[in-house]
Amino acid sequence: MDLEKVLTDRLAPAFAAVAGEPVDPVVRRSQHADFQSDAALALARRLGRAPRAIAAEVRDRAELADLCAAVEVSGPGFLNLTVADRALGELVAALAADPRLGVPVVAEPETVVVDYSAPNVAKEMHVGHLRSTVIGDAAARTLAWLGHRVSRANHLGDWGTPFGMLIEHLIDRGEAEAAQELSIGDLDGFYATARRKFDDDTAFRERSRRRVVALQGGDPATVRLWRLLVTQSESYFLTVYDLLDVTLSRADFRGESTYHDLLTPTVDELDRLGLLRRSDGADCVFPPGSVGRDGEPLPLIVRKSDGGYGYPATDLAALRHRTGTLGATRLLYVVGLPQRRHFEMVFATAAQAGWLAPPARAEHVGFGSILGPDGRMLRSRAGGAVKLVGLLTEAVQRATALTRERNPELGEAEAAEVGRAVGIGAIKYADLSSDRHKDYVLDWERMLALDGNTAPYLQYAYSRIRSIFRRAGVAALPGAVVTPVEAAERVLAIELLGFPAVVEEVADSLEFHHLAAYLHRLASAFSAFYERCPVLRTEGAVRESRLALCEVTARVLHQGLDLLGIGTPERL
Ligand code: ARG
Numbered sequence: 001m002d003l004e005k006v007l008t009d010r011l012a013p014a015f016a017a018v019a020g021e022p023v024d025p026v027v028r029r030s031q032h033a034d035f036q037s038d039a040a041l042a043l044a045r046r047l048g049r050a051p052r053a054i055a056a057e058v059r060d061r062a063e064l065a066d067l068c069a070a071v072e073v074s075g076p077g078f079l080n081l082t083v084a085d086r087a088l089g090e091l092v093a094a095l096a097a098d099p100r101l102g103v104p105v106v107a108e109p110e111t112v113v114v115d116y117s118a119p120n121v122a123k124e125m126h127v128g129h130l131r132s133t134v135i136g137d138a139a140a141r142t143l144a145w146l147g148h149r150v151s152r153a154n155h156l157g158d159w160g161t162p163f164g165m166l167i168e169h170l171i172d173r174g175e176a177e178a179a180q181e182l183s184i185g186d187l188d189g190f191y192a193t194a195r196r197k198f199d200d201d202t203a204f205r206e207r208s209r210r211r212v213v214a215l216q217g218g219d220p221a222t223v224r225l226w227r228l229l230v231t232q233s234e235s236y237f238l239t240v241y242d243l244l245d246v247t248l249s250r251a252d253f254r255g256e257s258t259y260h261d262l263l264t265p266t267v268d269e270l271d272r273l274g275l276l277r278r279s280d281g282a283d284c285v286f287p288p289g290s291v292g293r294d295g296e297p298l299p300l301i302v303r304k305s306d307g308g309y310g311y312p313a314t315d316l317a318a319l320r321h322r323t324g325t326l327g328a329t330r331l332l333y334v335v336g337l338p339q340r341r342h343f344e345m346v347f348a349t350a351a352q353a354g355w356l357a358p359p360a361r362a363e364h365v366g367f368g369s370i371l372g373p374d375g376r377m378l379r380s381r382a383g384g385a386v387k388l389v390g391l392l393t394e395a396v397q398r399a400t401a402l403t404r405e406r407n408p409e410l411g412e413a414e415a416a417e418v419g420r421a422v423g424i425g426a427i428k429y430a431d432l433s434s435d436r437h438k439d440y441v442l443d444w445e446r447m448l449a450l451d452g453n454t455a456p457y458l459q460y461a462y463s464r465i466r467s468i469f470r471r472a473g474v475a476a477l478p479g480a481v482v483t484p485v486e487a488a489e490r491v492l493a494i495e496l497l498g499f500p501a502v503v504e505e506v507a508d509s510l511e512f513h514h515l516a517a518y519l520h521r522l523a524s525a526f527s528a529f530y531e532r533c534p535v536l537r538t539e540g541a542v543r544e545s546r547l548a549l550c551e552v553t554a555r556v557l558h559q560g561l562d563l564l565g566i567g568t569p570e571r572l
Pocket residue numbers: 115118119120155156157315333335
């Protein structure tokens with residue numbers, strides 16, 4: 001259905017015949033026609049022939065009569081391809097007739113584990129967790145829509161030495177009091193107080209140490225208190241997920257403690273495989289390929305000198321479980337770029353141990369930081385990390401105020417609902433529309449603007465189309481004949497046909513800014529079309545065809561935004 005692909009498939013045999021070997025026709029959008037093929041130029045040197053002559057021969061050999069209205073050799077040796085209106089219309093009609101908009105369910109579904117969000121118990125979620133949550137959720141939604149078995153793994157930080165002091169602080173505070181504090185989301189306050197006591201009070205510090213030992217030993221009373229901390233935090237995180245409209249649920253919590261019993265067998269296996277080396281009293285693996293600045297191999301500490309296990313061992317145990325027990329073949333880790341080295345070493349170690357062997361593979365889906373307007377790491381006024389809830393609440397408030405201003409007819413409840421979809425959509429889109437490998441600046445004005453590459457712009461395009469149908473009191477006719485004739489109609493039709501390819505590409509690269517850019521191009525093409533081509537003021541076949549274009553545009557916008565986790569209100 002994707003035109004670039006259809007044209008590529010038609011041109012490839014002609015190129016192969018001319019060149020005597022397979023050639024990629026290199027088809028792309030063109031300023032002079034709909035598409036162009038550039039392959040003749042590169043081929044010229046190899047074949048010792050003039051590129052224009054090659055292009056002309058390809059044109060004569062290629063079977064394009066049913067698809068193209070014109071195939072022309074141009075410039076130094078380009079092939080300019082103009083798709084026939086009729087063919088374009090038929091392809092769009094086929095897209096419209098498909099409930100999946102031309103995107104097939106994958107032939108071979110995989111089990112994919114998406115490790116994302118992963119905040120820490122009794123600690124506030126901050127902007128780093130925002131990026132992980134938003135990108136991870138887009139990955140989970142996209143892969144699930146394509147038919148993969150997606151397992152969402154929320155690798156909560158729910159284990160380790162800080163729990164000694166947290167439990168002691170919980171006891172001092174009284175269970176009910178502490179639960180109250182944690183449930184309203186004063187996580188940082190709770191943590192900071194515990195920390196202060198730990199630093200200032202030797203007796204408290206000693207109690208905390210003993211408590212860690214009791215926790216690790218499975219003492220039932222201690223475990224109960226630990227669980228209280230964990231469930232309170234989980235409940236709080238769920239309220240954030242709800243506000244953020246992400247698909248993570250209680251069933252997806254797979255805290256580090258989940259892998260507790262697997263740590264010893266995992267490290268023992270590394271030992272049996274001869275991969276462990278003692279270094280400074282700790283058991284380490286030196287995975288190939290990881291060297292420090294001085295060229296010395298870097299250790300991955302899997303068992304500390306006190307016999308305890310830490311972050312690397314937990315990730316190794318989790319990975320081994322994901323491939324070995326869950327049978328996952330694609331493991332995604334949506335975690336900030338500062339942890340790149342950690343994951344390189346974990347993956348290399350797992351590969352050495354045989355836990356990560358083809359077809360299974362692991363990917364660190366890394367991302368940069370969110371910056372403040374001053375171009376530096378986003379900080380609160382007090383200089384600390386920005387509380388995620390604060391950020392989200394501000395987004396919703398700003399968007400609701402703007403919604404009321406722009407659309408005074410909306411009732412209170414609807415304005416609030418729209419404000420939420422727009423505010424949260426804007427936050428997510430600002431993240432997903434920028435290259436995840438880079439930092440981006442959080443700019444309220446820009447991300448909430450109705451023009452530009454923003455969520456509100458796309459949501460607005462969607463709501464405009466919905467209003468066309470409301471005003472007309474009609475629906476697009478199923479099976480309508482689509483005949484794009486005007487230039488703006490043709491551009492819109494060609495954009496629509498590009499949806500399947502971009503979804504497929506993004507499912508692989510997890511670079512959602514490509515999908516965002518596509519949706520923005522589509523919405524722009526729609527605006528241009530709507531400006532130039534009256535819909536309701538026409539009649540008969542033209543009206544039918546244009547209504548069908550409108551409808552399928554709305555569906556692609558809706559589906560594309562849904563993959564990004566962004567809602568599409570009916571009116572803005
Ligand atoms: N809890 C960690 C943090 O807040 C992130 C965990 C990422 N996932 C993983 N499997 N290591 O930085």
